[in-house]
Amino acid sequence: MSEATTPAGPSHGTGLRAAIDLSHKVRPGEAAIKAVLLTSAIVSVAITVGIIVTLIQPIIDFFGEVPVGDFFATEGTYAVLPLVMGTLLVTVIALLLAVPLGLGAAMYLSEYASARARRWLKPTVELLAGVPSVVYGFFALQFVTPTLLQDIIGLEVNFTNSLAAGLVLGVMVLPTIASLAEDALSAVPMSMRQGSLAMGANRMQTTLRVVFPAALSGIAAAVVLGMSRAVGETMIVALAAGAQKKFDADVLTGHQAMTGYIAQTFGGENPVGSTPYNMAFAVAGTLFVMTLILNILSMIVVRRFRQAY
Structure with a gap:
């Protein structure tokens, strides 16, 4: 041997x-x-x-002319908090519309739609992401405000208002959330569904109690990505939300958002190096920090969900 x-x-x-x-x-x-x-x-x-x-x-030049307290104030020519308020109002309205509808569409496409329906519906939903944002802005001005809000619902809203801007922004963000959440739900192993059905659970119970928690990290990432896109959107808020710097929560009136202020400042007649011109950079820096913090928090949340499930 x-x-x-x-x-x-x-x-x-x-x-x-x-x-x-x-x-x-x-x-x-x-x-x-x-x-x-x-x-x-x-x-x-x-x-x-x-x-x-x-x-x-x-930014250094701006704060050399304007005190920090005047910048982080609720009133004044150089106050940024009204712009932050406008951004948050429009973003919250958009997420209140986009998150439920997006997740509902994702669960239907992943768990209930037939293969033929899924082949038609998913590209149709994703097609909304390809519509230019300026088209959404004009849609808000020409249909949402005068027809939907004023004539059909009967609200007394201004021609430019945060409600219309938020609703249309939610429609724009919806395909992002729906597509990414559907991918996360479809990635859950079929064995988990079969095990739940074998224990006597129906399809809805399986979706909500087994599939949804298993895909929670991907769903959270989809929502955060949609939120980041809503915060950074420019044309919709510039056209539909107006240019009024106000520190209030009246969504029936217009509010100037941070991105709208930046676009309107650079699109105006402010000379390079002037205080309003430099303030646009200060607002952009503030928005950059806000987005960075949002992304860091989202990474922490997603990691915790992954560890939990």
Whole structure:
């Protein structure tokens, strides 16, 4: 037995070493792909750093002329809190519409729709994401405010108002939430559904108590991404929400959002280096910090959900 196994030992070891050496060899195509991916990562970081560097000097010039207390105030020419209020109002209204409808659409497409219906409905929902935001803004001005809110519902709203802007923004954000949440729900293993049905649960109980909790991290990421897009939207709030800097919660009147202020400032006649011009950079920096904090909090929430489930 020892004579039979002795020649095979070195041959087996040689083959194993050859396989290990082959696995450590980097093919030219793999090296090129690695270089492209590394370049993409570096460019992404460089762009972010470039944005920060671009904001620094105008912000320094602005706060050299305007006290910090006047900037973080509820009233005044250079107050930013009314702009923050307008941004939050429109975003909350958008999420109140987009989150329930988006998650409902995702659960239907993932758990109830037939294969044929899913092939038609999902691209149709995703098609809404391709509509330009300026079209949504004109839709809010020409239909939502005069026809839906004033004629059908009977509300006394201004021509530009935060309610119309938030509703249309919610329609724009809806496909993002629906598509990403549907992907998260579809990624749940079929064995979990089968196990729940085998225990006597119906399809709705399985969806809400088994599939939904298992996909909660992906659903949370979808909602946060939709929120980030709503906060950063420009054209809808610039056209439909108006340009009134107010620190109140009256959604029937207009509120100027942070992105709308930036667009309207750079689109006006403010000379480069003037105080209003530099304030746009200060507002942009504030929005950048808000978005960064939102993304950090979302990462923490998603990680906790992943650990829990």
